[in-house]
Amino acid sequence: MTEHYTLRVNGRDHEVDGAWLGESLLYVLRDRLGLPGSKSGCEQGECGSCSVLVDGGLVCSCLVLAASAVGQEITTVEALGGPHDAMSVVQEAFVSEGGVQCGFCTPGLVMAVHDLLVRNPEPTDLDVREAISGNLCRCTGYGRVLAAVRAAVGAGGVAGAAGAAGAAGAGGRSE
Amino acid sequence: MTDTATRTRARPRNRLGDSAARPDGIAKTKGQFAFTSDLWAEGLLWGRTLRSPHASARIRSVDVSPAWRIPGVLAVVTAEDVPGSPTYGLDEPDQPVFATDVIRYAGEPIAAVAADHPETARRAMEAILVDYEPTDGVYDADAAFDAPPVHPNGNVFRHIRLRHGDPSATGPVVVEGTYEVGMQDQAFMGPEAGLAIPSEDGGVELFISTQWLHVDRDQVAACLALPADKVRLTLGGVGGAFGAREDVSLQVHVCLLALKTGRPVRMVYSREESFHGHVHRHPARIWMRHHANADGTLVKIEGRVVLDGGAYQSTSGHVLGNATCFATGPYVVPNVVLDGYAVRTNNPPCGAMRGFGAVQACFAHESQMDKLAAACGLDPVEVRLRNAMGHGDRLATGQVVDGVLPTRECIEAAAALALPPPAHDDWMARPGGAGRTTEAADVRRGIGYAAGFKNLMYAEGADDYSTASCRLRDGYAVVTCAAAEVGQGFVTLAGQIARDVLGIDDVTVAPADTVTIGSAGSSSASRQTWMSGGAVEAACIAVRQKVLDAVAARTGGTGLALVDGRIVSEDGSVDIAVADAAPGVEFEATEEFHHRPTSPLDENGQGDAHVSLAVVCQRAVVDVDVELGLVRVVQMAVGQDVGRALNPLSVQGQIEGGTAQGVGLAVMEEIVLDHGRIRNPSFTDYLIPTALDMPEVVATLIEQPEPGAPFGAKGVGEGPTLSSHAAIVAAIRDASGIDVNRCPVRPQDLALAARPSRAPGGSEGGGA
Numbered sequence: 001m002t003e004h005y006t007l008r009v010n011g012r013d014h015e016v017d018g019a020w021l022g023e024s025l026l027y028v029l030r031d032r033l034g035l036p037g038s039k040s041g042c043e044q045g046e047c048g049s050c051s052v053l054v055d056g057g058l059v060c061s062c063l064v065l066a067a068s069a070v071g072q073e074i075t076t077v078e079a080l081g082g083p084h085d086a087m088s089v090v091q092e093a094f095v096s097e098g099g100v101q102c103g104f105c106t107p108g109l110v111m112a113v114h115d116l117l118v119r120n121p122e123p124t125d126l127d128v129r130e131a132i133s134g135n136l137c138r139c140t141g142y143g144r145v146l147a148a149v150r151a152a153v154g155a156g157g158v159a160g161a162a163g164a165a166g167a168a169g170a171g172g173r174s175e
Numbered sequence: 176m177t178d179t180a181t182r183t184r185a186r187p188r189n190r191l192g193d194s195a196a197r198p199d200g201i202a203k204t205k206g207q208f209a210f211t212s213d214l215w216a217e218g219l220l221w222g223r224t225l226r227s228p229h230a231s232a233r234i235r236s237v238d239v240s241p242a243w244r245i246p247g248v249l250a251v252v253t254a255e256d257v258p259g260s261p262t263y264g265l266d267e268p269d270q271p272v273f274a275t276d277v278i279r280y281a282g283e284p285i286a287a288v289a290a291d292h293p294e295t296a297r298r299a300m301e302a303i304l305v306d307y308e309p310t311d312g313v314y315d316a317d318a319a320f321d322a323p324p325v326h327p328n329g330n331v332f333r334h335i336r337l338r339h340g341d342p343s344a345t346g347p348v349v350v351e352g353t354y355e356v357g358m359q360d361q362a363f364m365g366p367e368a369g370l371a372i373p374s375e376d377g378g379v380e381l382f383i384s385t386q387w388l389h390v391d392r393d394q395v396a397a398c399l400a401l402p403a404d405k406v407r408l409t410l411g412g413v414g415g416a417f418g419a420r421e422d423v424s425l426q427v428h429v430c431l432l433a434l435k436t437g438r439p440v441r442m443v444y445s446r447e448e449s450f451h452g453h454v455h456r457h458p459a460r461i462w463m464r465h466h467a468n469a470d471g472t473l474v475k476i477e478g479r480v481v482l483d484g485g486a487y488q489s490t491s492g493h494v495l496g497n498a499t500c501f502a503t504g505p506y507v508v509p510n511v512v513l514d515g516y517a518v519r520t521n522n523p524p525c526g527a528m529r530g531f532g533a534v535q536a537c538f539a540h541e542s543q544m545d546k547l548a549a550a551c552g553l554d555p556v557e558v559r560l561r562n563a564m565g566h567g568d569r570l571a572t573g574q575v576v577d578g579v580l581p582t583r584e585c586i587e588a589a590a591a592l593a594l595p596p597p598a599h600d601d602w603m604a605r606p607g608g609a610g611r612t613t614e615a616a617d618v619r620r621g622i623g624y625a626a627g628f629k630n631l632m633y634a635e636g637a638d639d640y641s642t643a644s645c646r647l648r649d650g651y652a653v654v655t656c657a658a659a660e661v662g663q664g665f666v667t668l669a670g671q672i673a674r675d676v677l678g679i680d681d682v683t684v685a686p687a688d689t690v691t692i693g694s695a696g697s698s699s700a701s702r703q704t705w706m707s708g709g710a711v712e713a714a715c716i717a718v719r720q721k722v723l724d725a726v727a728a729r730t731g732g733t734g735l736a737l738v739d740g741r742i743v744s745e746d747g748s749v750d751i752a753v754a755d756a757a758p759g760v761e762f763e764a765t766e767e768f769h770h771r772p773t774s775p776l777d778e779n780g781q782g783d784a785h786v787s788l789a790v791v792c793q794r795a796v797v798d799v800d801v802e803l804g805l806v807r808v809v810q811m812a813v814g815q816d817v818g819r820a821l822n823p824l825s826v827q828g829q830i831e832g833g834t835a836q837g838v839g840l841a842v843m844e845e846i847v848l849d850h851g852r853i854r855n856p857s858f859t860d861y862l863i864p865t866a867l868d869m870p871e872v873v874a875t876l877i878e879q880p881e882p883g884a885p886f887g888a889k890g891v892g893e894g895p896t897l898s899s900h901a902a903i904v905a906a907i908r909d910a911s912g913i914d915v916n917r918c919p920v921r922p923q924d925l926a927l928a929a930r931p932s933r934a935p936g937g938s939e940g941g942g943a
Contacts, residue, residue, distance in 0.1 A: 020294060027293075036213035037206020039414070041364045042446040046858035049364060077206035085201050095200035098824040101832065102662025103203030103210075104365040104414030110204055126603055129866040136858065138364050138415050139662045141835030142866040144828050 005070050009033060010079040021067050026050045028066035029076060037077040037107050041136070048135030051108040051115075052076045058115040060134075077107035080114060090114055090152045099148035101139035109135045113149055117157040123149070191675045191886060194824030197667045198684065199660075211368035211384040211411025216439035219370075220249055220289040222432045223296035223442070224425065225303050226451055227274065230281040230521040230851025231312030231325075234274060234305060241302040242288055247295040250435040251303070253286045257431065259400030263423050265390065269328055270487040270524070272398050272427045278307065279325055279486035280523050281852040282451030289432040289440050312521030314851050316460060316483035319518040325486060332484050332517040333492040335499040337780025339571050340510035346466030346474030350546035354463070354539040355917035356900075357845035358483075359456035359836075361528050362863050365414015367424045367444040367452050371433035378405025379430045384413040386420040386659045388687060389694035398427045399434070403689075406430070410687040416661035417836070418527030419453040421699055422489050450856035454489045454526030455846055457482040457517070459498065459535035465543045466510075471551040471558045475510035476503045476543075476571075480536065482517040482525070489526030491517040496635055497532030499780065503571045504540035505582040505628040505790045506562035511571040513780065521851045527699055529836060530629065530896040537627035538918055541901040545623075545908070555624045555905070556590050559792075564628075573781040576788065579879045581816050585792040586626055588814030588875035594622075595810040595871065598798050606798055606805035608867060613800040620809070621799060623905025626792040627897030630785040631890045632702040636775045639702065642693035643710035644765035645673060645718045650754025652677055654714070655685040658695035658707035663892055664825040665703050669711050671821065672886075676715035678740035679753050693767070701789065701890025704821065709885040710768035717764030725757045771883065787881060791815045791894040793834070795841075795902035796870075799910040804922030806842045808903055813874040818881040818889035830895045831872045835864050837899025842907075843868070845919050 002018045007028065014033050024043075029035045029052070038061055041049035045060040052061045053075040081087040090113050093099070100106050109132060116123055116131035123131065128149045129142075137145060189195040202208035239251040254261060254273040261275070262268040274283045286303050290296035313322040319330040370382040378401055385391050388408045396406040413420070425442045432440040444452050459482050466475040480498050484491035499515030528534075548558035563582040569575055598604065598618050605613040633639040643656040654673050660666045666684045673682040685691070695707045723735045726742050726749065734745030743750045774782040794812040799805070811834050820826045843862045847854040855861045880887025904918050913928045 020292065022294065030213070031215075034215075035206075036209075036215075039210070039365065040212065040443070041366065041414075042858045044446065044857055044859055047364060047446075081205050087201060087204060091201075091204035094204045095196055098194070098828050100197060100200045100203045101664070101828055102363070102365065102413060102415040103199065103208055104363075104662075106203050107206040126601075133865040133867045136364060136863060136865065138362055138417070138836070138863060139832045140828055141831035141833070141838075141864075141872060142869045143831035143872055144824070146866070 003067065005067055007066065007069060007074060009035065009074045010076060016066065023066050024062050025064040025066040025069050026061040029061060035076050035078050039104050039107060041104065046136065048112060049105050049108040051111040051135065053111065053115065058112060077111055080110060089155045089157060090117065093148040093152040093155065097148040097151050098144035099140060105135055105137040109137065109145060113152065114158055117152065121157045121159065122153060189671060189674055189680065191671050191821050193671065193822065195667055195671050195822055197664060198670060199666060209412050210365055210414055211370060211382055212365065212443045214370040214382050214411055214441065216370065216372055218438045220291060220436060220438050220440045221293040221296045222287055222289050222429050222440045223300045224284050224428060224448065225286040225300045227278040227281060227283045227285055229278050229307050229309050232278040232307040232309045234276055234278060235308055236306045237285060238304040239286060241304060242299040245295060245299045245302060247291040248288060248299045249291065250289040250432050251286060252431050252435060256435065257398055260397040263394040263398055263427065264488055265422060265490055266492055267488040269326060280521055282523060284428065287428040287432055289436050312851055314520055314522060316481050316518050316520060319520050325519045325521055330519045332488050332519060333495050335495060335515040335776065335780050336778065337499055337511060337513040337571060339573060339781065342510065342512045344466065344475045344510040346468055348467045348469060348547065348550050349464060350543060350550050351464035352542060352546060352916055354461045354542055356459040356535045356538050357919055358458040358525065359528060359840050359844050360450060360846055360861060361417035361419035363415030363417055363419060366446060366449040368411065368442065369425050369429040370411065370439060370441045371429040372439045373433045373437050376405060378407065379433055380407045381426065381430055382409050382411040383426060384411050384420060386416050386661060386699055387697035388657050388659065388689050391423060391426055392689045394423050395426050395430055399430060408689045410659055413659060413661040416698065417529045418531065418699060421527045421697055422454055424452045446858060447856045450853055454524045456528035457484060457494055457525040457535065461535065461539035463539050463543050465547050467547055467551065469551060471547060471553045471561050473506055473508040473562050476508050477512045478502050480513065480515040483520055483522055484517045485520060485522045485524035487524040489524050491525065494526065494532040497629060498536045500570065500572050500784065501533045501629055502536040502540060504537065504544065505564045505580065505626050507564050507568050508571065522848055523853060529833065530893050531700065533627060533629040533897055537625060537898050538901045541625040541898065541905065542916065545905050556586060559586050559624065559626055572776065572784055574783045574785060578787050578883065579818065579881050580788055580790055581877045581879055582626060582790045584877045585790050585814035585816055588877060589624065589792040589794040589812045592812035592873050592875060595796055606800040606807040607803065612803055613805060617800045617802060618798045619801060619910040621797050621906040621910025623795045623902045623909050624792065625898040625901035625905055626790065628788055628790040629893055629897055630788055631705060632700055632770050632786045634773055635784045636773055638769060639696040639706065640767050640769045641695040641706040641710040642765065642767050643707060643714045644692055644763065645714040646761055646763045647677060647718045647722065648761040649758060650679050650752065651681040652679060653683050653685050654711055655692045656695050656707050656711055657687045657689065657692050658703045659687060659698040661698050663698065664822065665707060667825065668704060668708060668821060672708060672711045673715050676712060677719055677753060678737045701893045704888050704890050705884055706768055706770065710766055712885050713766035713768055714764050717766055718762045721762040721764065722753065722756050725760065787884065787889065789816050789889045789894050791897055793898045793902040795906040797903060797906040797910055799907055799925065801911045801925055804924065804926035806907055806920065808838050808842065808870045810870050811872045811899060813872065813895060814877060815874060815891065815894050816877045816889060817891050818884055819878050819887040820876050821886055821888050826876060826891050827874065829891045830874045833892065833895030834872050834899045835869055836896050838864050838869065838903065841900040841903035841918050842920050
């Protein structure tokens with residue numbers, strides 16, 4: 001029941017060896033590939049803490065079998081921003097607007113907001129609330145998260161992001 | 176923005192009173208912050224717990240041999256393997272590490288396994304054979320009094336008899352009611368996690384998500400029969416807490432597995448296990464009778480508070496202390512007759528959750544204040560203002576409020592905030608949202624108010640001190656404190672304090688552990704800003720004095736002071752930056768901070784039991800579809816007593832987040848039990864507010880510095896959770912005209928109450 005396969009994550013091929021085929025993409029990312037940025041909060045696709053992009057589409061990686069993602073382009077929170085402390089516009093807005101408290105939901109929220117702003121650079125308040133309604137946060141009550149999204153939109157959204165190339169599947173719009 | 180000269184001269188926004196940025200914010204947004212569940216060690220094994228499916232049973236036998244036969248299993252442990260104390264507990268060690276012969280709640284641990292893959296651990300856990308003999312349990316708190324004892328310690332954890340003033344006093348206006356609050360889960364996002372690594376000296380190192388490292392250490396050491404210094408705890412990244420990490424969960428289990436296997440073991444609960452693995456907010460049944468004069472002023476409050484503590488004691492006694500001490504609300508009442516009980520049942524253990532007893536009490540006293548307003552023909556705001564408690568008034572416990580308690584100001588502030596615009600045409604903005612269930616004509620809007628108050632810090636004689644140290648060298652400071660950063664922002668505040676006191680910009684807050692520093696007490700009871708903030712301030716002040724003394728000795732300067740980051744003498748002959756004060760010399764100080772002493776409650780529930788109090792008032796606006804029983808919370812307006820806002824952005828985050836948990840308690844969140852079994856242990860079935868459920872939250876901070884508090888600041892974490900649920904239910908009553916007496920309000924509480932006149936057989940109308 002174990003297999004060897006290759007996953008393309010954040011623009012790089014990763015060999016997965018001796019893995020049980022029942023492992024989720026979230027588990028393989030976190031415990032086999034050393035990419036623990038995506039979090040495991042419910043293992044049922046309800047909390048969104050494990051959100052990643054697979055071929056440009058936002059998914060809960062806890063609900064995706066890793067072996068089924070072979071040949072697809074996987075983008076995790078680790079690909080956003082730049083080296084060291086360099087952040088994407090969205091990440092910067094989460095920090096400056098107080099959108100981060102315990103931070104467990106933050107990587108998933110950052111991914112969801114990136115995905116939103118790629119698809120819709122000027123979302124309404126309802127667009128934003130819908131886009132992040134699959135991401136549970138227990139600390140913030142979402143007020144500062146919504147403020148962070150507004151700030152990110154004001155700062156150019158994903159078009160202004162430093163290292164969002166991997167995330168901007170459809171290409172950021174320049175303004 | 177283009178004026179670079181002014182930009183470079185601007186003072187960095189990182190001192191007290193500034194909305195300083197979190198030092199861990201960048202790592203958290205980049206996925207680089209190490210939560211405990213992210214930690215890894217060479218040779219890592221995965222741990223898993225076997226739990227009872229029965230709430231009340233005898234264990235005839237446990238056969239672990241099938242688990243051992245599964246390849247990849249390296250340890251299976253049961254009660255027989257616990258070398259030290261077989262039980263633990265914060266106040267009373269009544270909770271077994273593993274059950275032996277008796278099961279007292281569904282989810283009680285029986286065994287734990289360690290394996291080389293998490294799936295192998297799960298299979299091994301399921302392979303263990305337990306022969307149960309189910310027994311009759313106690314599932315209703317009121318039935319617990321006369322039921323056979325669930326535990327040798329009996330079924331009443333604590334009874335508080337509170338008598339204040341004249342028990343025979345009466346008033347011309349009398350209102351009464353019985354109110355219920357459901358069991359709420361803290362539902363932090365990062366499930367319980369621990370990584371245990373055996374040490375060469377026979378001890379163990381534990382990286383853990385907790386609220387109080389030192390008390391975890393003491394309980395783990397007792398169960399492992401190890402001296403405290405051989406159990407070394409380090410705080411891993413904590414994904415929220417809200418009270419659920421005060422008690423031991425997996426700490427002993429994961430350490431035992433590491434010691435048994437000689438290898439690092441990581442345990443991370445699934446969401447389902449998390450629902451079983453920590454205490455919840457106590458369900459409450461509260462009867463109250465208010466006596467008042469015709470003008471609405473209170474004469475007497477009578478009440479009976481019953482909290483269901485579940486199978487083990489945890490902090491039930493203290494939760495009851497708050498539920499009883501604050502049962503009369505932030506109002507002046509000369510005569511009080513109250514009895515509070517926390518009882519043991521076969522339901523899941525209950526303990527700390529944000530608001531800690533005062534939340535349940537608030538639902539009852541605020542429901543009563545609205546009834547009183549109606550009986551006296553008064554506005555809900557007016558009846559609260561007429562009774563508002565403030566400085567110099569007496570609590571129901573007889574204690575005089577000698578600090579700041581701006582009840583009136585909080586009520587007026589909440590009432591003064593702008594109301595939201597009327598409901599508009601968008602389906603999504605109506606009750607039922609995207610379900611498109613509610614016609615615009617069926618939407619009824621309601622407004623409700625609630626005020627609540629609570630103590631800060633531990634009470635009734637506890638000395639919950641904190642410890643901090645500061646090291647300063649060449650203008651760079653390291654602050655060490657074991658206060659658990661659980662998301663609330665203590666690490667931000669500690670840096671702000673150090674920069675403020677020392678006049679420098681370069682401060683690091685060291686990791687929290689049990690080796691380098693003494694106890695900081697728990698990150699609970701809205702206490703860390705005051706207690707650990709006070710300890711950090713004291714340590715930094717001591718270091719500042721050492722620096723000033725050193726400069727005075729070297730320069731002969733007199734009247735030295737630290738001003739704007741420079742050490743200056745009275746006559747101006749000395750003027751040097753802190754960084755240049757003593758090159759290469761390290762200044763260090765460690766300080767303990769204690770709050771003023773408090774007293775236990777006497778046999779009448781009287782005594783100076785509380786250090787300080789904080790009050791809040793919330794106004795809720797809701798839209799209700801009465802026929803379908805659907806509610807949308809439209810706006811929450813908050814007036815909160817904060818003493819002084821040391822980090823306004825953090826305060827705002829606490830108010831919004833705490834209010835969200837109240838929104839959940841009001842209309843969404845309840846652990847549903849069936850004979851003690853949790854029927855909804857998942858985020859599919861236990862619903863917490865999403866971004867689409869949360870309304871706008873507007874707030875006014877009432878800043879009146881608290882005498883005796885470091886920086887005049889009060890803890891702000893619990894305030895917004897005290898009264899939001901009660902305000903929302905009041906607004907639902909206002910919209911629907913239905914006398915709802917429980918929260919959360921379920922659709923049937925409205926829909927079925929609204930329809931009895933149409934039901935065949937013509938049953939009586941009225942509240943649920």
